[in-house]
Amino acid sequence: MLDVKKVTKIFNPRTVNEKIALHNVSLKLEKGDFLTLIGGNGSGKSTLLNCIAGVYPVDNGSIIIDGKDVTNLNEYKRATVLGRVFQDPVMGTASNMGIEENLALALRRGQRRGLSWGISNKEREEYRELLTTLGLGLENRLGIKVGMLSGGQRQALTLLMATIKKPKLLLLDEHAAALDPKTAQKVLKLSDRIIKENNLTTLMVTHNMRDAIRHGNRLMMMYEGQIILDIRGKEKQKLTVEDLLVRFGAVSGEEFAEDSTLLS
Amino acid sequence: MLQILMGALSLGLLWAIITIGVYITYRILAIADLTVEGSIVMGAAIAAFAITNGINAYLAILLAFLGGLGAGLITGLLHTKLKIPSLLAGILTMIALYSINLRIMGRANISLLRVDTAYTVFENMGLNHMSSVIVLGLIFVGSVTGILYWFFGTEIGCAIRATGDNPQMARAQGINTNTTIILGLMISNGLVAIGGALIAQSQSFADVQMGIGSIVIGLASVIIGEVLFGKRNFYVRLLSLAMGAITYRIIIAVVLRLGMPANDLKLFTAITVAVALSLPVFRSYLVPIKKSFKRGE
Incomplete structure (x- = not known):
């Protein structure tokens, strides 16, 4: 479903600030795979996700989604087959537009937008049903501006928007990191449920080891722009935080503990 | 006093169209677009040139609209394709339009005193000039408000609103934000040019200098409208723009009446x-x- 082939991304090339964010990274996801991608600050995990989404062009390599080479496609064109949830709850929705208007924008992803109404009455019923599944009471507040919602509510709504068109690939960029722990767990649980129900191929970036272990069927760890661990199947199911720390030390030759964000 | 109020109303209605144009860029797209200063003159210049060459006044307004669309297109292309910051892109088009407007008119000023304007139809029905301006102004403001209310509820209109609200989110929802920005700038400047064409005909001349400060007047009207008449929903907002433009004219009329020198306006x-x-x-x-x-x- 996703095939990343030897992707290299260099920020500020040929300057003193040159940084090789991704170095010959390759990864392959089969349909229905749920990969959690973990790494410290600056390890390249978010850069990789943004390269897949088309936010940054890559310097080398190619990205193939569902058999189609999207390496040179614009961000908005790739959006047709992607669903994305961002770290910042504000990023995924339009604050000054209503809940239903945001959902309607998402429902038209990948379609030609014409001069028919931006939202139909028939859709409204669908939205009401969809929102009911969130259990947040949003189904009775379809017209309310998204800016009035809490961070957790906005992330839940963004998740609905990202998955409403059954994307070929769902990209979650630390989407629970900005929320309080309780809300974060709720949002992660919701993500799990939606991914399972729709059998979505998913790539979730996180810096939380427990979350990375608890969710998904595959786990990869990044370090200095490269994938240094690829754990799947039974091995993934049995994985513990301690295992992960030991294996990180063995591969990188460094103590993991220095990066406190990873231990949260 | 009534005369002054009527004068403010007539001028305010014509400026309402420009204010709506400014609102589209400033509030919906979140861009301060200085193209306005040039496209208002362009509308006046095209209309004046067309009318003095025997073209029907309403057709002339249509031509002015098309000219405004073109001006917005240029700013849009400079901003989105050539990555020039929006403020600078607007300034560049504005400056370029100064020369272009002089070329259209052939001189700095065209008089429209002895020709049939868009208001002549109403004057022939027995209305005086000021009432004619008010009637036609109401017709234009009413139709523009109605059309825009519909347009910004359509799929494209929603995409433009989303672009101004959160471009990152818009792209993630498959919206080509370059296209929506260009479209918004075109519609905005098209409306401004219509306003310019109507103003030139009401004051009976087009002048290459008449755009100076228009962006600030437009912004003032937008803000006055929002403060005084609220922004509950989109329809109220559109109407508040017209009310803001009229209120601005009344304020100006009053301070002039109170003795402020016109040069300080x-x-x-x-x-x-x-x-x-x-x-x-x-x-x-x-x-x-x-x-x-x-x-x-």
Whole structure:
């Protein structure tokens, strides 16, 4: 479903600030795979996700989604087959537009937008049903501006928007990191449920080891722009935080503990 | 006094169309588009040139609209394709339009005194000039408001609104934000050019200098409308723009009446807009406690 082939991304090339964010990274996801991608600050995990989404062009390599080479496609064109949830709850929705208007924008992803109404009455019923599944009471507040919602509510709504068109690939960029722990767990649980129900191929970036272990069927760890661990199947199911720390030390030759964000 | 109010109403209605144009870029797209200063003159220039060459006044307004669309297109392309910051892109088009407008008119000023204008139809029905301007102004403001209310509810209209609100989100939803920005700038400047064409005909001349300060007047009208008439929903907002433009004209008429020299008008307008735009800053000094309450801290 996703095939990343030897992707290299260099920020500020040929300057003193040159940084090789991704170095010959390759990864392959089969349909229905749920990969959690973990790494410290600056390890390249978010850069990789943004390269897949088309936010940054890559310097080398190619990205193939569902058999189609999207390496040179614009961000908005790739959006047709992607669903994305961002770290910042504000990023995924339009604050000054209503809940239903945001959902309607998402429902038209990948379609030609014409001069028919931006939202139909028939859709409204669908939205009401969809929102009911969130259990947040949003189904009775379809017209309310998204800016009035809490961070957790906005992330839940963004998740609905990202998955409403059954994307070929769902990209979650630390989407629970900005929320309080309780809300974060709720949002992660919701993500799990939606991914399972729709059998979505998913790539979730996180810096939380427990979350990375608890969710998904595959786990990869990044370090200095490269994938240094690829754990799947039974091995993934049995994985513990301690295992992960030991294996990180063995591969990188460094103590993991220095990066406190990873231990949260 | 009634005469002054009627004068302010007639001029305000024509400026309402320009105000709606400014609103589209400033509020919906979140761009301060200085192209306006050139496209208002362009509308006047095209209409004046066309009318003095025997073209029907309404057809002339249509041509002015097309010219405005073109001006918006240029700014849009400079901004989106060539990555020039929007403010600078608008300034470049504005400056270029100064020469282009002179070329269209052939000279700095065209008189429209002895030709049939868009208002002539109403004057022939027995209305005086000012009433004719008010009637036609109402027709234009009403139709523009109605059309835009419909348009910004359509799929494309929603995409333009989303682009101004959150471009990152818009792209993630498959919206080509370059296209929506260009489209918004075109519609905005098209409307401004219509306003320019109508103003030139009402004052019976087109002048290459008539655009100076128009962006500030437009912004002042937008802000006055929002402050006085609220922004509950989109329909109210559109109507508040017209009300803001008219109120601005009444304020100007009153301060002139009170003895302010006409030469100080632009200074007065600039100060008004500066104060209105800085209100949130003052407010944050005055009510920090109330705000923190709201956030639930």
